Amino acid sequence: MxxxxxxxxxxxxxxxxxxxxxxxxxxxxxxxxxxxxEDTVRQRAAEYVSAMGGAGEVLYSAKAFASPAFLRIVADEGLGLDVVSAGELHLALKSGFPAERIYFLGNNKSAAELELAARSGCTIVIDGSYEFELLDRVVPQGRRVRAELRISPGIKPDTHDFISTGQLDSKFGFSIENGQARTAIEQALAHPRIDLVGLHSHIGSQIFDLRAHAAAMEVMLDFVAELKRDLDFEPGVLGAGGGLGIAYTRADDPPTPRAFVENLRGALEAGSARRGIRPPRLVVEPGRSIAxxxxxxxxxxxxxxxxxxxxxxxxxxxxxxxxxxxxxxxxxxxxxxxxxxxxxxxxxxxxxxxxxxxxxxxxxxxxxxxxxxxxxxxxxxxxxxxxxxxxxxxxxxxxxxxxxxxxxxxxxxxxxxxxxxxxxxxx
Ligand SMILES: Cc1ncc(COP(=O)(O)O)c(C=O)c1O
Missing domain, CATH: 2.40.37.10 (Lyase, Ornithine Decarboxylase; Chain A, domain 1)
Known part of the structure; x- marks a missing residue:
């Protein structure tokens, strides 16, 4: 298309x-x-939501393109939102986007950004251990923020190196491979200001070969099973990121949003059953493939x-x-x-x-x-x-x-x- x-x-x-x-x-x-x-935006967003069914949530990734009118269409189609800065959050809130449907990501959030996200009632996707210190400082005593941890599953998809983010050598997230993810989960569970609701991942962008997402899901589910076994912690939410590619030229033939979600749902449901764990709710956050x-x-x-x-x-x-x-x-x-x-x-x-x-x-x-x-x-x-x-x-x-x-x-x-x-x- x-x-x-x-x-x-x-x-x-x-x-x-x-x-x-x-x-x-x-x-x-x-x-x-x-x-x-407008019809294309609505059709793409609605296809994601209908493929997801009741199995989870679809967020729109504001970084792809955001404006008040556009965000209202996306909200109207039932999507949540992923933002990565105070600026994107400010625009979303001013546009009337419901804060409880907003997730705040980013690998180097400032104290002011975390304070704004916490005060607004967003879910915070923690990307590095420095955020544990900052959250201690900015979240008032007696309060907890809803949070996920960004995990790097160590999968490198078939895309441009500059836009692959899930491999070990990446500035994003806690790596499973080197044990940092496990340590971070233990820190988050013990943290007085954090209510850890789930895990998040994103392996890259402009991806056509969906096997990379299914492979990442397997790695994430192994990790979920380990957390249940060792820590008695069962994440309620598993974020699989965005990244579905689109056609830029007539030669490009990307999968559809429906195929993208069904691939992930299939891997999540079958993989959870195989491991004897309760399937977490799936969250996807496409940007490019909607806008x-x-x-x-x-x-x-x-x-x-x-x-x-x-x-x-x-x-x-x-x-x-x-x-x-x-x-x-x-x-x-x-x-x-x-x-x-x-x-x-x-x-x-x-x-x-x-x-x-x-x-x-x-x-x-x-x-x-x-x-x-x-x-x-x-x-x-x-x-x-x-x-x-x-x-x-x-x-x-x-x-x-x-x-x-x-x-x-x-x-x-x-x-x-x-x-x-x-x-x-x-x-
Ligand atoms: C964490 C995260 N989520 C979602 C996206 C959206 O990706 P896309 O626009 O390829 O769907 C990106 C893009 O860089 C991202 O970094």
Whole structure:
């Protein structure tokens, strides 16, 4: 699924999402423009929830993309939320997200962040022993916070090294392999401010091969059985993280959210029965696979530079400031001409951004119909980790975000202005 579920080519031959013509949207809102399809967000979220049934909870991982309107849709579909900073928590609370459905993660939470999380009533996912000291300081006497421990199961999935997080050599979590996880559980159980409700894990992101999650589940269940046997502690909750990959190009064929959850449920239920333990409630926290396919980015073509015999650079009005993923992870994207998505792609071009870095290339060697300055280009599958990682590098304001549904578009984040860029400056 490269496009949002409502994508079609309309009677004018233009790309259309959520009943809105993308060329018209670019004209109305300007570019670069992030366009989110509400139906896709709801469908992806609902698929996770229905696959989970009563066996556990689905959290949305706010780091993929968060805005008040988006978080309200996610909450409305019955999901909880995973946040990793005071900033994400603040946004969620201001958006009206119920605090009791929020989990606070992060490998180096500050005392102030832990204090805010504890005061708000979130579940805290403890990532390192330093947090035991901090919780002692920030949680008032006589109170306990609901907490889980992030465990590193030692599984390395088939993804980019930069986004795999469950192996031994990782900054995240307590390793089972070297005994740190066991020690941390004993510390947490003895801690006067902690009500330990479960374990958490996350092995990486953009994963297509679900066997890695099933293997991690086996390791986690061995650990659960050990804790029951040795400490008489039975975690009520087992978090398996997020990480389901999405299609960025036509060649990608990721599993569905349903397959992702069913794989984990199968491993959890069968593995618990085999070990004679009560199956903990399963928690998953997808980000990319909910926000990613729902979003497309529109750009306007500006300068075109031909280097005969070498390449043709087609420069757009955005780039690494609104989508750092090609440079950060070597991510590949497709690009289409919004007015002619089905015209024969006869020209090979390189889509360059407008930032002053020679590495600011969005897509190398893309095939497009002939393009001219002023044409609108559409890059699909940009709903996750694009605006979330966007910057104001080169003094360029971040793009507007619109939500489309049933033929109407609504601005859910306005385009930044030049004055916004100066808000924190001291003159
Ligand atoms: C702990 C944790 N949970 C969930 C996620 C969401 O992953 P994804 O967007 O790949 O589903 C991440 C992503 O980095 C993560 O670090």
């Amino acid at each position: 490269l496009f949002p579920i409502t994508y079609r080519v309309n009677s004018r031959g233009h790309m259309e999402v959520g009943g809105c013509d993308l060329v018209d949207l670019a004209g109305k809102h300007g570019t670069p423009l992030y366009v989110y399809d 990613g396919p729902a979003g497309v980015t529109l750009y306007t073509v500006g300068s075109i530079k031909d280097i005969p015999g070498v390449r043709r650079y087609v420069a757009v009005d955005g780039g690494m400031g609104d989508n750092i993923r090609p440079k950060l992870y070597g991510a590949r994207y497709e690009v289409l001409k919004a007015a002619e998505p089905e015209a024969p792609a006869t020209v090979r071009v390189t889509i360059a951004g407008k930032y002053c870095e020679s590495t600011d290339i969005l897509i190398s060697d893309a095939n497009l119909p002939p393009v001219s300055s002023g044409d609108i280009l559409c890059v699909p599958a940009t709903g996750a980790y694009c605006l979330a990682m966007a910057s104001n590098y080169n003094g360029i304001p971040r793009p507007e975000v619109v939500l489309v549904k049933d033929g109407s578009s609504r601005v859910i984040r306005r385009r930044e202005t030049l004055d916004d860029l100066l808000l924190a400056e001291v003159f």
